[in-house]
Every structure is written in C-alpha cells, then in structure tokens.
Amino acid sequence: MPSPLEKARKNPDSNKARILSAARRLFGEYGFQGTTTRMIAKAVGIDISTLYYHWGEKADLYEAVIIDLNEGIEAQFKVIERLARGRNLADRLDIAIDVMCDYLHDTPDVSNLLLLGYFSKSKTEVRLDEKVAGHIANIAIAMGLAIDKQHVTPQAKARIMTLWNAVLNFISGESFFRPILGVDKTAYLDVVKETLKVTLIPAFTGRYSDNGSKIPENQ
Amino acid sequence: MPSPLEKARKNPDSNKARILSAARRLFGEYGFQGTTTRMIAKAVGIDISTLYYHWGEKADLYEAVIIDLNEGIEAQFKVIERLARGRNLADRLDIAIDVMCDYLHDTPDVSNLLLLGYFSKSKTEVRLDEKVAGHIANIAIAMGLAIDKQHVTPQAKARIMTLWNAVLNFISGESFFRPILGVDKTAYLDVVKETLKVTLIPAFTGRYSDNGSKIPENQ
C-alpha cells in the first residue's frame, strides 16, 4: 500500500499534493505555531476541512512535511556522493558546498524548516534529531572522513556541523544577511559559496590538531 | 525620565522586572508565536492583566526583551574589546570566542532569541537587522579588521557572520547537537570552543585571497 506521501507525489496536481507544498512553504516561513491551517487552506484555495480530510491533524501534516523534506535532502546527498566519488578531499568539499547551496537556494523552505527544527522548541515535537545525526554521518562518509556511520570521530562531526549549519544559516537568512553584506540577489549565492569554501575547507584539509591522524583518502 | 527598561533593571525583584525576565526565557524557548501572555504570567505567578498593565501589548513586551538583550550583547563586546586590546589577531579571536561562548552559554535565551529573529518571519516584526549589522561591525573593529563601521569589507563581514552564526548555532542548539556529538554537558562547551578556534581562526589569520586553496601557516 502506498504511503500518503507517495500518493501525493504521484499526482502533483492533486489537492493533497498542493496542500503539502503550501504547508511546506508556510511552515518554513512562519514556523509550526505561526502557521494556521486556515492559512494553508487559503493558499491552496480550498476549504479547511479538505485539508483535515487529507492529512489529519496539523501535527500530522507537519510531520509529513518533515519526512518529505528529509527525503529531498537525502537525494541530494546521493547526488553529491556520485559527483564527488574519486576526487580528493578539497574537491569533494567544493562540490558538496556547490550542490547543497544550489539545492537549498532553490528550495528555501528546506533550510528554514531545518533551522526552526533545531532551535525552536514546540510542544508538538516531531522527531528530527536522529535524521540530522544521519545527515552528519552521511556527509562524513561522502567526504571520505569515515568508513561508515559508526566510525565518525566527534571532531569530524563537530567540523561537519559547523559547515552544515553555516550553509543553512546563510541560505535561510538571506533576507537578513544580504542587506548587511550589501550585495544583490544574484551575487549573494556566489559570495556565500566563496566564503564557505575559503573559510571552512582548510578546516578539513589541514591537519587535525587533536589526534593528528587524518583519515586517509580511501578514494 | 527613566525608560521602562531602566525602571525594571533598577528593581530586579519587582514584578515588572520578573515579567521581563520570564518573557525573555519563554520567548527564547518557544518563540514569539509559541509563547502566550498567559504562559508568562503563570511563570511569574501573577494575573495576566498585571502583565498588560506593566508592558502593554505582547509585541511591546517582546520589543523590550529584544532591546534588553541587545544591550547585554553590546556590554560583552566592550568586555572583549578591553581584553583583546593590544593583542595580535589570533589571540583576539581566541579571546572573543571564549568570552562570547561563556556569556551565551550562561544566558541561553540570548542566542535562541537572536536566531529566531534571523530565521522566523513573524507578522509583528521587531527591527533587529540594523542591530545585527552593528554587531558585525563591532566585531570587525574589535578584531582590528576595520578602522570604523564604514570600512568593513564584504569579505570580512561574511567571515564574521560565519563565526558569529556558528557560535549562536552551537550554543542555542546544544540540546540538539550534544547528543549527536556524544559528549556530556560539561565537555560540550570545550568541544565547541576548540572546534570554532581550529576551524575558523585560520580563516581570519590566513591570506584573504580568493582562491582559498592555501592553508594558513602560523601559530
């Protein structure tokens, strides 16, 4: 039997799918508490009860949004892994930053939702942490910093978090940070990419100060 | 005539001050939308109407919280400036990271509130961006990267944002990131400081070249 999400994806023009899409955008913009079911229904152009018919209560819809979003991220990790295979560490990081920045910039709700999930404590908590732990480990593996999920050092994890969070911050906070930087919309993405690469790639390619044993480049 | 904030600070045991304090904690934890005036009143142990008597409508209370918070941050910048004066860049950054991490870790609402301000779009927007622009410029000056607020290059701004955001992310997201790192509460702060220093100080002390492929040499 197909899950509700698969059903919605199969027919992107259905109301069910359009509700999910609007919910994603609005939850990302205003957060869980700041988004009302009426706002979502109005954005789609349907009655509120249709929304409840398809997705159940608000928290269930939110959960569907989070699951959908995480699958999108995981798909991007696969893209990165494919493009980065066989390169050296600096090139892999370069590719990862490019791909992730482009992806998140094209789908702005994703980074908003993730950050809100990290920092805002809502009463209806949707489990997100083990997903993030998985993302961190995936990046570590894709970057060749670990053989498998069980062998990622805390140091590597912390460095990846720094990079991952920096990407999310810059993309999600564009409307906030861009005026401060004083660059236009098209230049912003380039400035961000360049800054992330220059500031953070050396943190991985340079020597690891604590253990001194950088994980060898096992292609 | 004293401002409401000065009045509240003068008498920290007054209900007015206790409301501000509880509001700060709860707004930081649940965000503007997720916090109700009843929650705040209950935390203080007073009737809701007393809250309205002292602070007016909810948005006004929130604004008072933000102003209070920004003054605390600016005070910390002064501390950093005093401690860092006369040192070299690497030492200044080291001090700045230590002082800011300690301060934010002791007052967890601050980083939460700032991040929520960056990323969550509420209908009742309180101006925060020019404050942040000021913070960025202050750091730039304190670090000796610029003579005055008018002469901070976009590159320097972007690097400072990366550092500043990284601090906020790690402190505010402790409950989220610490289990992933698998360290205990006391060790977390040290891991964070160490990671920030190792990964980000070279971004400032190294060359500001645009190819970014070089690894800094010093310390």
Next chain:
DNA sequence: TTGATAATCCATCAAATGATGGAAGCATTA
C-alpha cells in the same frame, strides 16, 4: 489619618484557531 497614586486581580469580550459532522458533488464501475 487621609487621600492620591500605583499595582493587582476578577470577570469578561471578541477574534482566532484546531477540529468535526454531515450534506452535497463527482467519478468509476457494474
């Protein structure tokens, strides 16, 4: 003490919000 000012609480309101029941419309198939 008295009188004015400040602070607090009780009761209440209007609007917003999450959620549901049931009737009506639509589509597919027998």
Next chain:
DNA sequence: TAATGCTTCCATCATTTGATGGATTATCAA
C-alpha cells in the same frame, strides 16, 4: 442507471488567546 466510494464544502463547536474595564488592595507622602 444505480450503487459505491472518494472528495469537497458549509456550518458549527469548544478552546485558546490577546486584550480591557472596573473593582480592590497596597504604598506612601502630607
């Protein structure tokens, strides 16, 4: 056509939430 199941909308409810008016109590100077 008739029957069945899926989808949509209207009307409505119970709570929650922001906010206020008015009565009551505390504070304190004259």
